[in-house]
Amino acid sequence: MNTQSQQLLESALSLPESDRAEIAASLIHSLDAESDEDADTAWAAEIHRRVESIDNGQVNLIPWDDVMREMRDRRHG
Template identity: 45%
Template sequence: MTSTSDVFESALTLPESERADLAHQLIASLEEPADDPAVVAEEWNAEIRRRLASVESGTTVGIPWAPA
């Protein structure tokens, strides 16, 4: 059986772009279904509604943006 340290050492021999692709694939394999674009969009919509309600109720005060 191959150990994780053996896999890691082998991965280090790959070119940088292939290591990045492998890292992305490994991270993607850990992601939960919540990363579904429809779920993410609904979560952002809920957050926007929450922030808008906070501004409209006066519990949040905006800070003017000054261009650099």
């Protein structure tokens, strides 16, 4: 990543979460060459399925800090 990109990233990371989410969504959308018309419906169904599995206790959630710690340990170990 060049200096300009790094500065842009640092500026973006200082924004409120909702603004960062909008920027991230826009960037990801810009990478999609073609849009799948059924994608929104499929994602909505998948999100609903995952939320139900959490609500029903079918999955164990892992705190973000634990995930990041494990990833750092794997990278350094």
